[in-house]
Amino acid sequence: MLAGDPSTGSCYATPSSLKLWGCVNRSRNFVRIRGSSSSVTSVLSAERVDLRDEDEIEADFGRKFRLPHISDVFPDLEPLPTTFSVKSSYPLPDYHFDDESKDLKKMYVHNDDRVLLKVIEYVSPTSAGADCEGEDCKFRHLRVWRAGPRKKIYIRPEEVKAAIVTCGGLCPGLNDVIRQIVFTLDKYGVKNIVGIPYGYRGFFDDSLSDINLTTHYVQNIHLSGGSLLGVSRGGGQTSDIVDSLEKRGINMLFVLGGNGTHAGANAIHDECWRRKMKVMVVCVPKTIDNDILLMDKTFGFDTAVEAAQRAISAAYIEARSAYHGIGVVKLMGRQSGFIAQYASLASGHVNACLIPEVPFTLHGPNGLLVYLEHLIHTQGSAVVCIAEGAGQELLPPKGSKDASGNPVLSDTGVYLQQQIKNHFIAAGTPADVKYIDPTYMIRACQANSSDSILCTVLGQNAVHGAFAGFSGITVGLCNTHYAYFPIPQVIDHPRRVDPSSRMWHRCITSTGQPDFTPRA
Numbered sequence: 195m196l197a198g199d200p201s202t203g204s205c206y207a208t209p210s211s212l213k214l215w216g217c218v219n220r221s222r223n224f225v226r227i228r229g230s231s232s233s234v235t236s237v238l239s240a241e242r243v244d245l246r247d248e249d250e251i252e253a254d255f256g257r258k259f260r261l262p263h264i265s266d267v268f269p270d271l272e273p274l275p276t277t278f279s280v281k282s283s284y285p286l287p288d289y290h291f292d293d294e295s296k297d298l299k300k301m302y303v304h305n306d307d308r309v310l311l312k313v314i315e316y317v318s319p320t321s322a323g324a325d326c327e328g329e330d331c332k333f334r335h336l337r338v339w340r341a342g343p344r345k346k347i348y349i350r351p352e353e354v355k356a357a358i359v360t361c362g363g364l365c366p367g368l369n370d371v372i373r374q375i376v377f378t379l380d381k382y383g384v385k386n387i388v389g390i391p392y393g394y395r396g397f398f399d400d401s402l403s404d405i406n407l408t409t410h411y412v413q414n415i416h417l418s419g420g421s422l423l424g425v426s427r428g429g430g431q432t433s434d435i436v437d438s439l440e441k442r443g444i445n446m447l448f449v450l451g452g453n454g455t456h457a458g459a460n461a462i463h464d465e466c467w468r469r470k471m472k473v474m475v476v477c478v479p480k481t482i483d484n485d486i487l488l489m490d491k492t493f494g495f496d497t498a499v500e501a502a503q504r505a506i507s508a509a510y511i512e513a514r515s516a517y518h519g520i521g522v523v524k525l526m527g528r529q530s531g532f533i534a535q536y537a538s539l540a541s542g543h544v545n546a547c548l549i550p551e552v553p554f555t556l557h558g559p560n561g562l563l564v565y566l567e568h569l570i571h572t573q574g575s576a577v578v579c580i581a582e583g584a585g586q587e588l589l590p591p592k593g594s595k596d597a598s599g600n601p602v603l604s605d606t607g608v609y610l611q612q613q614i615k616n617h618f619i620a621a622g623t624p625a626d627v628k629y630i631d632p633t634y635m636i637r638a639c640q641a642n643s644s645d646s647i648l649c650t651v652l653g654q655n656a657v658h659g660a661f662a663g664f665s666g667i668t669v670g671l672c673n674t675h676y677a678y679f680p681i682p683q684v685i686d687h688p689r690r691v692d693p694s695s696r697m698w699h700r701c702i703t704s705t706g707q708p709d710f711t712p713r714a
């Protein structure tokens with residue numbers, strides 16, 4: 195499925211449309227590819243790709259996903275043998291890689307290693323979930339760069355001053371990532387590591403001081419939720435942040451955050467290279483909303499889904515135990531309903547899952563309220579799970595924005611609860627409605643085991659990426675393998691639940707909910 199307006203050339207790719215990045219001009223069999231937003235690192239200018247040429251499409255995709263490398267700006271920079279080795283407990287500054295060593299032979303990632311972005315070979319464009327076009331539904335090898343340690347590094351560990359910053363809202367696992375970045379830097383031999391307090395604010399608010407980070411200091415931080423460094427939304431000019439990096443002598447910056455943070459990090463990366471500063475900026479995507487493109491999932495998402503089970507379970511028990519009980523649970527998800535979708539799938543107790551991507555009607559014969567009445571009469575109770583951003587069209591927009599520019603949403607959870615109460619009163623049917631909003635409880639918690647592992651590997655790979663000389667990149671899980679992505683490609687737009695996806699169909703099959711889509 196392609197999105198955008200072919201006539202104007204305003205194009206973008208949906209997460210499921212990675213076969214082509216752009217809009218098809220069918221009459222001429224060409225696809226127009228949108229250029230990277232990054233000025234210095236742009237590897238692709240707007241160009242035309244012959245749709246009939248499979249090789250050209252794959253090659254074009256490869257160019258689009260090429261990672262910005264420090265040698266783009268400093269072509270004469272000589273790489274050095276890496277100081278990272280899993281075989282030593284201490285970094286060995288004079289360690290020389292021995293190609294013939296049996297133990298180390300398979301330790302490093304080759305720069306030309308790639309991870310396939312798409313792994314299903316659809317036979318027909320009408321196969322479930324197919325994202326290919328044309329009769330032949332040809333499989334395209336869309337490749338992204340494999341993450342991991344390289345044999346060569348582009349900066350001496352003793353010259354590194356590394357900084358870590360965590361931005362946006364909280365997310366389980368932030369401390370695990372911070373901890374692992376520090377451990378891995380230490381393994382390379384880096385001694386100078388600081389934490390920037392309270393997100394980007396820490397760069398320009400003079401009342402805030404950096405935190406010195408050592409392996410000893412971060413040893414146990416993963417045992418608690420939140421961020422050791424603090425987080426914040428809003429604020430800051432890119433040039434001020436880069437001035438601050440320059441002043442502090444920071445040349446390796448690890449940025450943990452969501453799509454807003456990534457946009458900021460990419461601007462910092464661009465500005466650093468524009469000023470010819472030898473700085474590597476590497477992100478680790480943080481968002482319980484799971485709204486970053488191209489990745490299997492982001493860290494914290496699993497934990498949030500798991501934490502949401504307690505709220506759904508409580509809503510179910512309350513509803514089951516009451517006469518005509520109805521439980522309503524509101525979960526986070528400003529634009530994307532992944533948490534509500536997966537929490538509903540996991541729980542098995544949800545009768546209706548409402549997400550921002552799927553508009554629903556409350557009133558009328560195919561409305562949610564009539565369905566709840568039906569459930570009360572047939573099974574005696576009901577549970578509704580609503581994502582924060584769902585049903586915004588039912589209320590007047592607030593029109594305001596938070597400090598980062600994210601829209602402030604109307605509280606549809608509270609509204610839904612009131613509407614259900616009013617409906618049952620009007621229908622003359624008693625109903626006992628209980629509303630649970632566990633919003634901050636699902637993200638202010640320690641990461642579960644699966645997220646801890648994810649955080650550990652992401653943190654390590656972030657450091658490997660920086661030492662390998664990449665900047666303006668982020669790291670993510672791609673078909674169960676770890677890959678590096680150029681930042682603009684993962685934040686082109688927020689990843690959202692596709693209402694025609696197999697997973698959404700599985701969700702509504704599991705809840706048994708009918709189609710509440712408003713009818714004309």
Ligand SMILES: Nc1ncnc2c1ncn2[C@@H]1O[C@H](COP(=O)(O)OP(=O)(O)O)[C@@H](O)[C@H]1O
Nearest residue numbers: 361362427428429451452453454455457458598
């Ligand atoms: N388009 C942008 N360009 C530069 N910085 C941004 C942009 N959007 C957000 N930011 C900054 O990134 C930080 C986090 O953004 P926010 O949207 O709150 O969280 P998240 O990164 O989780 O999406 C804030 O400090 C904000 O000012």
Ligand SMILES: O=P(O)(O)OC[C@H]1O[C@](O)(COP(=O)(O)O)[C@@H](O)[C@@H]1O
Nearest residue numbers: 362363364452481482483526527528
């Ligand atoms: O109250 P806060 O801190 O703004 O956080 C609420 C927001 O956090 C989120 O779960 C995640 O947002 P971010 O990825 O921007 O941190 C949103 O869905 C939600 O609106």
Ligand SMILES: [Mg+2]
Nearest residue numbers: 362452453454
């Ligand atoms: Mg965001």
